[in-house]
Amino acid sequence: MYKLQSKLIFYNALTKGFIILILGCFVMIFLDDISYSQLDVRLQDKADRLIKNITDNEVYNKISEDKSFTDYNVLKEEYVFLDKIESDTTVVVNPNFITSPKTVGNETESFRIINYYFKHKGELYHLEIGQSLVAVKRLRKTILLITIFAVLVSLSISLIIDILFNKVLLNPFYKIVDQKINKVNDPLSYNHQLIKTTTQDFRALDESISGLMNKVSNFILKEKQFIANVSHELLTPISILSVRFENILNEENLNELQTKKIFDSIKTLQRLKGVVNSLLLISKIENHQFNKPDIISIESVISEVIYELQDRAENKNISIFNEIQYQFKSYANESLVHTLFFNIINNAIKYNNEDGQIIVKDKTSNEYYNIYIVDNGKGMEKDAIEHAFNRFEKVEDDEEVLESHGLGLAIVKSIAQFHQIDLEIKSDLGIGTTFILRFPNQFMF
Amino acid sequence: MNVLIVEDERGLALEIDEFLSKQGYTIEHARKKATAEEKIFVNQYDFILLDLGLPDGDGFELLHTLKNIKGREDAVIILTARGEVDDRIKGLEDGADDYLAKPFSLNELLARMHAVIRRKHKLEKNDIEVFGFNLDIKNRLVTFGEERINLTKKEFEIFNYLVLNKNRVISRVNLTEHVWGDILEVNSDSNFVDVHVKNLRKKLAIHAEIPWFETVRSIGFRINI
Known part of the structure; x- marks a missing residue:
């Protein structure tokens, strides 16, 4: 994935480079034509002047004697050749330009040559004037270098301007993403002030995020209200029943059986209260009604x-070994994390055998900080592990646990999710269970 | 001592009334904020048990009204089904003396009321005698004659709670909730409280026979005085 800014700059540079390259090619192609036509005009001009002068010139007399005449200038960049054509059969194309190599002395060079045929006093003559192309080639090279240089300079200047412009242009966008999306944990405390921008699209984005946050806030508020109502409506009748039972217990003429039944009823109500409070806790966590201030x-x-669970462990003669070696610190909600470990370690005690043991240890890697809670208890079946975190799921056929509400691990799961902690259970029947908590290392400091 | 119960749930108010009357308190009721306000202006109470969700207004407003009357020392215990922590903080900052989440146990309510009385009246001498054992509640000490008995915090809490609720059977769940707080996971397996009771018994039995410290089979414990 690439940033929009980089893509725009890349695209701009590519198109500009392409256009300049094509222009450069055109120049190179036409440069040849232009320089040849310039040369040709000059050669034609020279030929005309020569023919005009030739009649009275003694050169003509020389030709008459030797049949042909050649003359190079001092630097061998130009030559003139004149001869008389005996037969009349040659097809005459006048004038006729060609480019061909010529050896002068011991160097071979390209020449632009004009062939010109004319009649003088009934005789047909052939005039050839050649001009060396060395100068033209040098010019071509210079122009090529200048072109490349100009392309590079203009490309880099436009690239710098693009980068600056894109930065200014896209700045509101990155601001919106950073301040309005990344830094928002709680839609209820969302800052609805719009980010400054002159780009209509970004304003639209900002406004629609704002609108979305309003909707989310409304949902959360409704949910909060619902939770508050449910908690009131359920917990009030439970309170009435439980104090009523307590008052009945204080009657003096109850027999043992009746007393026992009423205590059992109170216990049932306690269980109901536990379920309601646990469900409320889970939905509060899932609705982000907690924060991570600590x-x-x-x-x-x-x-x-x-320390808090020591008495429960002692009651079953279970030893707990704390083998934590690292000082891992994190932003979290302390009471929730406390509940998280309380439920896990309490489970390890609950499902352990008499005289069992529990080891709590840790390990770090580059990415994670892991905590292992290892017990040598009854272990869980594969099927049970899969459902362990579901609500109201508990290990069946276990008399001790049958009366628990099966929400302990569901609470653990929602607290872990809230804190971005991964959970894993490894277990072998009869050998024990290992509970693994994986903290992302980025929260460590 | 007189108590004003501000609670719109009639059933709940009457049960609290019954329980506290037996303890010797004089009870008055208010089911609405308006009624409660009238009563507060007319009478002074030792305790106001205040429900937050009243049909005609918020319990907090009532608390404010009360705090704005000069020279009032009424102790306020907030009773609420709103489990929200911020309510608790708000209540205590606004001058409530304690907070009890519904559903609560009447024994717990009584224990809290006793604690508030001790705090409010700064009782210097606040000892209870139980068959030769002396409970110094202020300093959390238990002595037998001249000898000091080393109890852990939890053992003391259990002893104190049972003595306070003397002659009543206190269930393990009730005891757990009092000593360990309102924990979510309340199962049948609150047997771990036995560990502490066992140790407490051992420490007391060194000094004297304790036939008054009774275990009620499959329910809990009772101290008969």
Whole structure:
């Protein structure tokens, strides 16, 4: 993928170069024609002058004696040749120009030659005047060099101007992308002030992003309202029932069975409350009603969680080993990350055997910081791993766990997604489960 | 002590009423913001239990009205089903003394009210005697005679909570919620609280027999005084 700016500059340079190249070729092609026609005019002129003078000239007398006459000028750039033609059979084309090599002394050079036939006193004569092309070739070379130089200079100047112009032209676009899209985490706090631009298209883009943000904000506000309503409507009846049961418990004439039943009912209500609160938490996370204001040390969060869970581990005589070695810090929501590790490690305890063990360790690579939570518990079946993060999914046939609501890992998943943490479960039945959390390294500092 | 319950859910208000009346509190009710305002202007209360979502307005407005009356010392505990954290912060900044999310346990409410009383009245001597054991709530100390008993924070919390709710069975879930806070994952497996209770018992039993510290099978615990 390339930037629009680079593409425009590349395109401009290419078309300009192409046009200049074609113009250059034209010049080179016509340069030959132009210089030849110039030469030809001069040769014709010389021939005319010679013929006019020849009648009274003694050269003519010389021809009469020797039949032909040749004369080169001092620098051998020009020559004149004159002879008498005996027979009348030659087809006469007057004048006739050719380019041909001629050897003068021991050097061979191209000459432009005019052949001219004329009659004088009943005799047919042939006049040939040649002009060396060395000068023309030199001129051609010079013009070529100047052309190339001009092309290069004009190309680079136009390239610089293009770059500057594109920069100014596209600046509002990059500003819109950066400030209005990249830096927006929360549509509710979106800055609706338009970016300065004189380009209609960019203004349209800016306005439509603004409109989109308004729509998104409306959705989020509605969702927030809905969540607030649901939470109120569900939690209020649960509260009434639970305090009512508590009051019944304080009656003095209850027998043991009745007491037990009421306690069980309270427990059921607690479960309902747990489900409602968990679902609310998940939808709040998914609606981005949380932010990431804290710089947290993952290591200290984990230590805290392990400390908090120590009694649960002790209850099953499980040992937890904290083998975290790196100090990984990240922008995050501390209470959410706390919940994340709490749920994972709590699960590792819950699904572990008596006297089991749990190891929490870490590893870094160039791209990731990984945390492994390894237990030697019951392990999960392949099928169960696939569904582990779904809502209301729990390991069946397990009496201890049957009463849990199966939202623990769903919460883990949404918190992880919110913080861009990858999750993976590796497990073997009867050997144990490893929970892998992969933090993108870019958040490390 | 008199308590004003500002709560539009009649069922809930009546249950709280029943519970607190038994504890010796005098209760008044207000189901609307307007009624509550009238009552606040006329009477002074030891406690106002304030629901935020009232049919004719926001509970916060009521809190403001109250704070604008000079010389009032009424303790306010906010009761709300709005689980939003910012509500909690707003409430405490505006001068509420505590915050309880619905659904809550009545035992928890009572514990919070006791804590507020202690804070408000800065009780210097705030000890409770339980069969020779002395609970110094202010300094979180337990002594037997002259001897100090080293309890962890959690063990003390459990002991204190059971003593406060004496003669009532406190379930494991209730105890967990009080000591560990309102955790989302409340399962049947709150048995881990047993670890702490077991240790607490051991530490107390060194000094005296504790037949009054009862385990109620498959439910929880009770301290009979």
